[in-house]
Amino acid sequence: MSAQAQLVSPLPLFERRPDMGARAMSRVLGNHLRALRESRGLSPAAAGSHIRAHASKISRMETAHVSLKVRDVDELLQLYGVGDEERAQIARMVQRAAGPDWWQSYGEVVPDWLQALIGLERDAHLVRTYETQFVPGLLQTVAYARAVVDSGHRLAAAQENARRVELRLERQRRMAEPGAPVLWALIDEGVLYRPVGGNEVMREQLQHLLDVLRQPGVRLQVASYAASAAATPGAAVTYLRFAQGFLPDVVYLEHMTSAVYLDRLDDVDRYRAALDELSALAATPADSRTILEEALRRYR
Template identity: 45%
Template sequence: MAGEATPTMRRRQVGAELRRLREAADTTIDQAAAHLQCSASKISRMETGTGIQRTRDVTALLDLYGVTGEQLRDELLGMVRSARQQDWWHSYTDAVPRWFERFMAAESSAVSVEEFENQLVPGLLQTPGYARAVLRAANTSLDDDEIDRRVTVRMERQKRLAGDDPLSLWVVLDESVLHRHVGGSEVMRVQLAHLADRAAQPNITVQVLPYALGAYAAFGYPFTILAFSAPPGGEVVHMDQLHSGLYLERDADLRRYKLAMNRLRAAAMDPERSNRLIIEAAEEMG
């Protein structure tokens, strides 16, 4: 998955180009909607890549915007057709909640992820045993096969951390994450050893906020910032809730969370000291 132009990424690219062409043609969203005889919200969804982009609709918009160059039209329509392919996680839609599919789409398209966590090791750095314990505790109604499917999805997501163009991951953890016995001492020992190994990868940075620090920025409020390079680029903040996810994309919100992440990085121990603390915690597990 790493380095590939996923269907989600292609939809974002098509949408960004449609918006650029519409603005260059001095055409409003309402005018584009009138041309397609659809709602303005449909045009907006097409431009953000969150809505269906049909070949006939894109062709009609290109005509409206006066795009006559065959090369541009062919490239854009080719991207529309390739974007119809399903993302990798569609084969696991029975194993994950619908609301989490949007997060996996964003994660698959992101070039970097910054995450603050004060309770758990982030999913991208979990071992199968740790992930199974977390998922079992949170989903008591699921049977073993369903839990295994969700663990598999979590392990598949981690493939973004390897390959020729791996995801850049920067994690800040509360020290309590290292000492909470999720799944028991042996599961935690393996998890912490794995966390220390992962932190040695050049594309992964792990910092720990020590107990001695007391209160700090975003205390008690874990969040994730995902950044994108492919058009339309930008960033989004994601926060997990019990049965849903919250997304923030306004500039003011992004500035607040970027500032909070910068303050967390500054307050945390440096990566080398953090890794030593992780290894010590693993050794204490026996």
């Protein structure tokens, strides 16, 4: 079987996922373009020359770091030997991928380094998160989120921070929709005793986490001080796991003013192993309930 015959077209995937976000769609298309190019034995420079561009543009197209243009994609597909019918279908997908994503209406409060996470998380199969400072954003109450946002953006206008909270709540809403990914959250025990927003805010937040334990789409574990010391990824981490054949898994590491995205297999495997080890040492969901109830009594 030829290399080209082994390639899997992304079109069936798009048909199964008509609600796929523009960011995920761009990455799927980019991966397919790279697979086609490599199957033809062409370098990025050779492909770039065909569309009157540098090799760097081909690399950015294949990694979804630049918006795809129908003309560029079609010329590359012709170079790669793709037939007319499939080229026309992919052109329609490129147009969809160029459309606005829902979060762009919050563009004024979404930094560049956060866009990929927001654009991809809803299309994941599983979202794993480990937090050492705060309750994960996808599990925060309104009051807790407001306290975290106000603390992290002290110089911002109140209206801007209100928009940041709205964005967080909208992400939560979308993660609760049918077909949304499972959320597996690991929370460092110290988070429960960090009085963000005061006692009333913490009471509400901890009660919300207790309620979350009953939700079928969420797995919540508390990592004790001992567990966190024995096995930790080193800092807060979000791991996006995608269904097989969809996209490579992505690890997201957030800093104060930037973020790092990792998708190399060896990097991803190391973080998955660290999360697996920490999950094994952390309290079970049932035992986590007991820990949460004990923490809640502190704020009575």
